[in-house]
Amino acid sequence: TNVFDCDATEVDMETSHDDGIDDGYGYGYGYDDDDRAAGSHPPSRSSRSRSRSKTLVRAGKRRRAAACAHQDADARVHDGEHATTTTTTTTTNEKNAIVLPRTSAPWFSRTLRVDEETPFEVYYKRQHIVREEEWAEFLRYLRTPLPVTFRMNRMASRREEVKQALDASRTFLQNARETRDDRGRVIPPPTRLAWCDGWQLGVDKMSLKFSRNPMLRDLQRWLVKTNNTGVLTRQAVDSMVPAAILQIEPHHRVLDLCASPGSKTTQALEALNANGAEGSASGCVIANDINPMRCYFLVRRCSALGNATANLMVTTHQAQWYPNVNVPVSDEVNAESGGRYPEGSYDRIICDVPCSGDGTLRKNPQIWSEWKPEFAMTLHKLQLHIAQRGAALLKVGGYMVYSTCSFNPVENEAVVAELIKRCGGAIEIVDASDRVPELLRRPGLSTWRVVTMVEGDVVEYPKYEDSQKPSVPIGLKRKFAKSMWPQEQEAPKDAPPPQSRVGVLGKRIMRGPSATSKSTGLEHCMRLVPHLQDMGGFFAVLLKKVAPIPGPKTATKNDKADAHSGYSRTAPKHSYSKVSI
Numbered sequence: 001t002n003v004f005d006c007d008a009t010e011v012d013m014e015t016s017h018d019d020g021i022d023d024g025y026g027y028g029y030g031y032d033d034d035d036r037a038a039g040s041h042p043p044s045r046s047s048r049s050r051s052r053s054k055t056l057v058r059a060g061k062r063r064r065a066a067a068c069a070h071q072d073a074d075a076r077v078h079d080g081e082h083a084t085t086t087t088t089t090t091t092t093n094e095k096n097a098i099v100l101p102r103t104s105a106p107w108f109s110r111t112l113r114v115d116e117e118t119p120f121e122v123y124y125k126r127q128h129i130v131r132e133e134e135w136a137e138f139l140r141y142l143r144t145p146l147p148v149t150f151r152m153n154r155m156a157s158r159r160e161e162v163k164q165a166l167d168a169s170r171t172f173l174q175n176a177r178e179t180r181d182d183r184g185r186v187i188p189p190p191t192r193l194a195w196c197d198g199w200q201l202g203v204d205k206m207s208l209k210f211s212r213n214p215m216l217r218d219l220q221r222w223l224v225k226t227n228n229t230g231v232l233t234r235q236a237v238d239s240m241v242p243a244a245i246l247q248i249e250p251h252h253r254v255l256d257l258c259a260s261p262g263s264k265t266t267q268a269l270e271a272l273n274a275n276g277a278e279g280s281a282s283g284c285v286i287a288n289d290i291n292p293m294r295c296y297f298l299v300r301r302c303s304a305l306g307n308a309t310a311n312l313m314v315t316t317h318q319a320q321w322y323p324n325v326n327v328p329v330s331d332e333v334n335a336e337s338g339g340r341y342p343e344g345s346y347d348r349i350i351c352d353v354p355c356s357g358d359g360t361l362r363k364n365p366q367i368w369s370e371w372k373p374e375f376a377m378t379l380h381k382l383q384l385h386i387a388q389r390g391a392a393l394l395k396v397g398g399y400m401v402y403s404t405c406s407f408n409p410v411e412n413e414a415v416v417a418e419l420i421k422r423c424g425g426a427i428e429i430v431d432a433s434d435r436v437p438e439l440l441r442r443p444g445l446s447t448w449r450v451v452t453m454v455e456g457d458v459v460e461y462p463k464y465e466d467s468q469k470p471s472v473p474i475g476l477k478r479k480f481a482k483s484m485w486p487q488e489q490e491a492p493k494d495a496p497p498p499q500s501r502v503g504v505l506g507k508r509i510m511r512g513p514s515a516t517s518k519s520t521g522l523e524h525c526m527r528l529v530p531h532l533q534d535m536g537g538f539f540a541v542l543l544k545k546v547a548p549i550p551g552p553k554t555a556t557k558n559d560k561a562d563a564h565s566g567y568s569r570t571a572p573k574h575s576y577s578k579v580s581i
């Protein structure tokens, strides 16, 4: 389900199983960075053949790195903010000129093709995800590997260890001396991320890993060691946002619906144990993921948190059918509660749904060539379904974060808008700006387009009905759902009819309560774009349950349509009448 099998987690934790060198599993597609971090080789491979193949891969890597270093002599040189061009073999004209990434990683530069506009660029330019004048900067950052970021453990029991680790890191993190990488380029100094107690380094993970600079090597060793002891966690900065804006407290019941490989779960566990002794919090974290193998990585990762795992439960369920805990979910109860959903029992829910993952381009550059708009369309219904289950499981007064590492409004704003509509006023969008004040972001989109691409040409479907015309191939037709389109706002009932006047250029301008006059709240969604704070692409929105979700009285036409897509409004597919913990 997860097209690029993404999560915004940082990479290569050089555990005893993995020496941190890329072990040959491709980026994305099943084995992501965290899988490797957790030593995630297929279990059938013997350790002997594993180490032999790793040696071969390493030798290949070294050869390629040497070849790349040679090539780089006539490539571009990136020096911090300013790029100095010598000669270039990759660019064809000034318009497409880009700066090669500041990395020694040959795999990254090889995947970049900059002589023609990719479908990704054509599609997102049309969606206006960033302002036109920002576009070049947006692309420049997307073509640069992600800098290493990490956060320090916030658990009370680790405070002393964290202090010692930070003292030991003084030379790398707080040193004012200029540091240069292997090519002599100045590395920007580390930046402190106060809102998540984290740091952003001026260097990407591959450059750090392969560096010959003794200071960078020491830094890498320090990162590996402190990560393995759970004193710090390497995690992409954007991925830290959902747990940060949830403001988890020790007594909270937290449900992480799509949790593996567990970067947000560890954050939630740390927040739960921020005050007392490890494992003494009265709340709990339930981490769920459909993929048991990925859950195994989650458990391994959480084990670094020691006794704090006393507050952790792991399940491998389909999030869209996740059972309510303590509250029996059955038809009788639904009837007893007057056609209402039984109230949820979770104070906080993390709904980090499977997504097309194009926000991880800086980690997974193969997305440039493989990207298709259909990836987002295929996942839209599942994302909506998971979000809806999350909303049903949330306590009244509780908060849920819906997030993806995708730029696509079909996976983001469209899902949120439909969720709000289906919950009939029970779920509201919350402005979370004050919870992460230092975080630079763009507001959610209020309008977007549903488009596909056929042989590089954009085909736009202004309305759902257009996507169902006989000329549209049947396979494609099935991918569309009405909820993908921006919703038309209903004008208030008591409002006077809209008046119109002729504008200066003869264009008719609508006045009075019009289709766009009522705020949808989508502007409070957070769009994280790479060029604002040198991070990955991410989308997050904080939602609050303000009332019980009204249940439908009778089956509607929509229910029948939803049933076709595997979704049922009235009751989950499976009945969990006796589930309790």
Ligand SMILES: C[S@@+](CC[C@H](N)C(=O)[O-])C[C@H]1O[C@@H](n2cnc3c(N)ncnc32)[C@H](O)[C@@H]1O
Binding pocket: 001, 002, 006, 007, 008, 009, 239, 257, 258, 259, 260, 261, 262, 263, 264, 265, 288, 289, 290, 291, 294, 317, 318, 319, 320, 352, 353, 354, 355
């Ligand atoms: C974006 S990743 C989650 C990353 C995770 N939240 C983290 O921060 O490390 C999406 C996850 O959803 C899982 N998934 C996909 N479909 C699911 C479903 N129907 N129910 C539960 N989990 C699902 C995938 O296995 C994948 O691990």
